[in-house]
Amino acid sequence: MTDQEQFRQETRDWLEKNCPASMREPMSENEIVWGGRNAQFPNPDSKIWLERMSARGWTAPVWPTEYGGGGLSKDQNMILQSELKRINARPALFSFGLWMLGPALLEFASEEQKLKFLPQIVRGEIRWCQGYSEPGAGSDLAGLQTRAVPDGDDYVINGQKVWTSYADQADWIFCLVRTDTSVKHEGISFILFDMETEGVETRPIKLISGSSPFCETFFRDVRVPQSHLVGKLNAGWTIAKRLLQHERTSISNFGAVTGSEPVPLEFVARNYVGTNDDGKLADASLRERIVTHRMEDLGFQLTLKRVALEATQGSGPSAASSLFKSYGAKINQDRCELTVEAMGAQGLGWSGDSFSEDEIAATRQWLRSKGNSIEGGTSEINTNVVAKQVLGLRDHQ
Amino acid sequence: MAMILNEEQNMLRDSARDFVSDKGPVSAFRKIRDEENADGFDKALWTEMAELGWAGVIIPEEFGGADFGFQGLGVVLEETGRTLLPSPLVSTIVLGSSALMLGGSDEQKSTFLPAIAEGKCLLALAAEEGAHHAPYGVETTATADGDGWVLNGNKCQVLDGHVANQLIVSARTSGKGTDRDGISLFVVAADSDGVEIEALSMVDNRNASNVKFGNVRLDAGDLLGTQDKGADILDAVLDRGRIALAAEMLGAAQQVFEFTLEYLKERHQFGQPIGTFQALQHRAVKMFGELEICNSVVMEALTAVDEGRDDMPAMASFAKAKVGDAMHLISSEGVQMHGGIGMTDEHDSGLYLKRARVAEHTFGSSAWHRDRFATLSGY
Numbered sequence: 001m002t003d004q005e006q007f008r009q010e011t012r013d014w015l016e017k018n019c020p021a022s023m024r025e026p027m028s029e030n031e032i033v034w035g036g037r038n039a040q041f042p043n044p045d046s047k048i049w050l051e052r053m054s055a056r057g058w059t060a061p062v063w064p065t066e067y068g069g070g071g072l073s074k075d076q077n078m079i080l081q082s083e084l085k086r087i088n089a090r091p092a093l094f095s096f097g098l099w100m101l102g103p104a105l106l107e108f109a110s111e112e113q114k115l116k117f118l119p120q121i122v123r124g125e126i127r128w129c130q131g132y133s134e135p136g137a138g139s140d141l142a143g144l145q146t147r148a149v150p151d152g153d154d155y156v157i158n159g160q161k162v163w164t165s166y167a168d169q170a171d172w173i174f175c176l177v178r179t180d181t182s183v184k185h186e187g188i189s190f191i192l193f194d195m196e197t198e199g200v201e202t203r204p205i206k207l208i209s210g211s212s213p214f215c216e217t218f219f220r221d222v223r224v225p226q227s228h229l230v231g232k233l234n235a236g237w238t239i240a241k242r243l244l245q246h247e248r249t250s251i252s253n254f255g256a257v258t259g260s261e262p263v264p265l266e267f268v269a270r271n272y273v274g275t276n277d278d279g280k281l282a283d284a285s286l287r288e289r290i291v292t293h294r295m296e297d298l299g300f301q302l303t304l305k306r307v308a309l310e311a312t313q314g315s316g317p318s319a320a321s322s323l324f325k326s327y328g329a330k331i332n333q334d335r336c337e338l339t340v341e342a343m344g345a346q347g348l349g350w351s352g353d354s355f356s357e358d359e360i361a362a363t364r365q366w367l368r369s370k371g372n373s374i375e376g377g378t379s380e381i382n383t384n385v386v387a388k389q390v391l392g393l394r395d396h397q
Numbered sequence: 398m399a400m401i402l403n404e405e406q407n408m409l410r411d412s413a414r415d416f417v418s419d420k421g422p423v424s425a426f427r428k429i430r431d432e433e434n435a436d437g438f439d440k441a442l443w444t445e446m447a448e449l450g451w452a453g454v455i456i457p458e459e460f461g462g463a464d465f466g467f468q469g470l471g472v473v474l475e476e477t478g479r480t481l482l483p484s485p486l487v488s489t490i491v492l493g494s495s496a497l498m499l500g501g502s503d504e505q506k507s508t509f510l511p512a513i514a515e516g517k518c519l520l521a522l523a524a525e526e527g528a529h530h531a532p533y534g535v536e537t538t539a540t541a542d543g544d545g546w547v548l549n550g551n552k553c554q555v556l557d558g559h560v561a562n563q564l565i566v567s568a569r570t571s572g573k574g575t576d577r578d579g580i581s582l583f584v585v586a587a588d589s590d591g592v593e594i595e596a597l598s599m600v601d602n603r604n605a606s607n608v609k610f611g612n613v614r615l616d617a618g619d620l621l622g623t624q625d626k627g628a629d630i631l632d633a634v635l636d637r638g639r640i641a642l643a644a645e646m647l648g649a650a651q652q653v654f655e656f657t658l659e660y661l662k663e664r665h666q667f668g669q670p671i672g673t674f675q676a677l678q679h680r681a682v683k684m685f686g687e688l689e690i691c692n693s694v695v696m697e698a699l700t701a702v703d704e705g706r707d708d709m710p711a712m713a714s715f716a717k718a719k720v721g722d723a724m725h726l727i728s729s730e731g732v733q734m735h736g737g738i739g740m741t742d743e744h745d746s747g748l749y750l751k752r753a754r755v756a757e758h759t760f761g762s763s764a765w766h767r768d769r770f771a772t773l774s775g776y
Contacts, residue, residue, distance in 0.1 A: 266776040281776050288764075291771040295719050299690035306400040306693045313401065320689040327686060380679075387678035391658060391685060396673040 035124025068119030097121035131175030190236035209367035329372035447516025460510035478648025488557035493520025500622030521561035558606025728753035
């Protein structure tokens with residue numbers, strides 16, 4: 001037996017013993033475990049599952065063991081992921097710490113910071129939020145104005161962030177602040193602080209879908225020890241960009257992560273618009289657009305698969321991966337639009353008994369999906385980046 | 398691991414690329430066109446291609462082929478697509494040899510396949526009868542006569558018809574209209590009495606013919622496969638043709654994209670490269686993205702043939718529609734982004750535009766295949 005075969009066998013045996021049966025069922029969005037000081041567990045098994053996985057470091061399989069990670073090689077992690085998939089195991093933990101902050105800390109933080117923050121992330125003890133966008137700094141993120149001014153051993157932070165995901169539920173924030181006003185990109189620093197610090201205030205933003213996953217976040221004379229600055233002073237933009245790469249990957253994979261397959265569009269359409277005698281959808285125009293969308297979706301899925309395979313061949317990240325974010329957004333938006341259109345008036349209800357739970361959910365998802373091409377960098381900005389970095393086209397002078 | 402090329406296929410790609418850029422660049426196609434070469438392709442070059450094993454790329458070794466499968470064939474077609482190099486690869490190798498391998502008797506296989514693999518026998522599929530793709534719309538009849546048949550009817554858009562030695566013909570032996578049942582396939586020597594072939598002049602300068610059959614006498618041994626069940630073979634042959642053509646189109650589209658992107662970097666207006674303008678940048682990214690998707694789809698479709706998968710028909714329609722749309726977009730943008738020079742015969746953009754529209758139409762348009770894909774998916 002090779003080392004890999006042995007690792008697969010051991011992993012399979014361990015999962016067989018340790019993954020509770022209920023954790024092998026598809027999950028809905030409100031069953032997600034985000035961890036944190038006020039962690040909510042939809043059932044006791046999800047707590048056990050998180051504890052067992054994080055004790056092995058398998059919530060962060062490739063992070064070094066000294067920081068609480070699993071210490072697995074790339075190959076071992078592929079085996080672990082395929083074994084998790086084999087039994088349809090739910091992710092034990094959803095976390096911006098795991099997806100975004102952790103990889104950046106591994107690359108840029110001091111040893112002391114790594115030892116302090118990474119193990120907490122692995123165990124899901126601290127829930128992180130991201131302080132990036134501001135009212136005047138969206139696509140042009142480097143125009144941010146939140147100020148951090150040195151004062152003794154601290155920085156004093158004043159300003160406002162917006163679109164801070166789950167800020168009202170987060171324990172700590174990783175935040176971009178301006179530490180030099182005379183330059184743009186080179187005057188930004190990356191800093192960490194507790195959301196319970198005096199002077200921090202969050203206000204949820206109500207979206208068109210009715211939900212409030214984002215907040216406005218205000219800082220008034222918030223005192224943060226200077227030791228919480230990550231990397232060098234005024235070198236935060238490099239960290240910010242790296243972190244955005246992780247964010248874009250995690251957004252394009254989000255649907256895949258929850259493991260919940262949406263009902264195929266053609267089933268929805270058949271129910272609501274009916275079929276002709278020959279079995280074709282009665283609305284020929286809708287049928288044409290559904291099949292076009294399905295082909296786009298399938299082509300995208302195949303490309304994700306191809307790029308993942310190429311990555312295992314060690315040829316480096318494929319140029320195609322730069323497109324995942326904007327393609328993923330468009331495909332999800334098209335699916336939502338077509339679903340609502342297929343449902344007709346039943347897809348446009350807001351509340352009440354005249355609409356089924358699925359219908360209301362489809363409406364809310366459609367509205368939610370409009371954010372897909374805005375959050376984490378708009379699709380237009382993503383396209384600019386591809387033009388420049390992948391195709392080698394220069395900036396307009 | 399079928400989504401990425403193995404070492405053998407990578408080597409084949411490299412040697413195909415070298416060969417095509419050396420012996421079959423776009424100027425070779427222009428020469429054939431401008432000299433009004435009656436064959437429509439370079440026969441000497443085809444002999445060299447056969448010597449490289451390309452004519453036998455999907456033919457089993459027992460019949461003298463290289464047995465590289467469709468993934469190997471796809472690699473070659475992408476490269477010949479890049480330079481618009483005309484050859485009988487699609488007519489003879491993809492359609493002809495597939496029909497024989499799928500439906501031929503032992504005798505038919507051993508008679509034709511070794512000669513095909515050597516590049517010495519050319520085939521053509523005579524299946525279309527109208528301006529729009531309709532494989533079951535067969536009005537050509539084969540009427541029983543003694544232990545054989547008598548063939549009557551008209552076929553059109555027969556690729557490489559006027560250079561083929563043998564024609565594979567769909568004809569109605571029973572049924573009517575667009576019935577799928579009742580279609581049979583026959584192997585008919587092109588020089589048989591009563592066969593009349595008229596070469597067409599198409600916009601892409603590729604070979605296509607109208608073929609008339611007037612009381613052509615067929616023997617029992619000329620039937621390919623089972624009587625009345627020819628559509629089973631025909632569908633499978635056409636699906637292989639669609640996937641192969643998608644690979645060729647992908648190569649052509651890739652080429653247009655690459656030289657257009659270069660032009661965006663070279664051409665200056667308003668004191669800077671036109672590729673600095675966002676309106677063009679975003680359209681360039683769109684093309685790049687579609688090509689990446691098409692690349693995955695074509696790989697998967699070629700693999701589906703090699704693995705004999707049940708979803709091969711759906712993959713064929715998927716690939717033909719998806720790559721057809723991308724080719725349509727990119728060939729049009731190729732002309733537009735080159736501006737005035739793109740409208741000239743001297744520039745290559747127009748050649749790809751013309752090839753694109755013919756290839757998009759051949760074996761069913763994108764719209765035809767979207768309809769089929771939806772039907773195959775149950776809606």
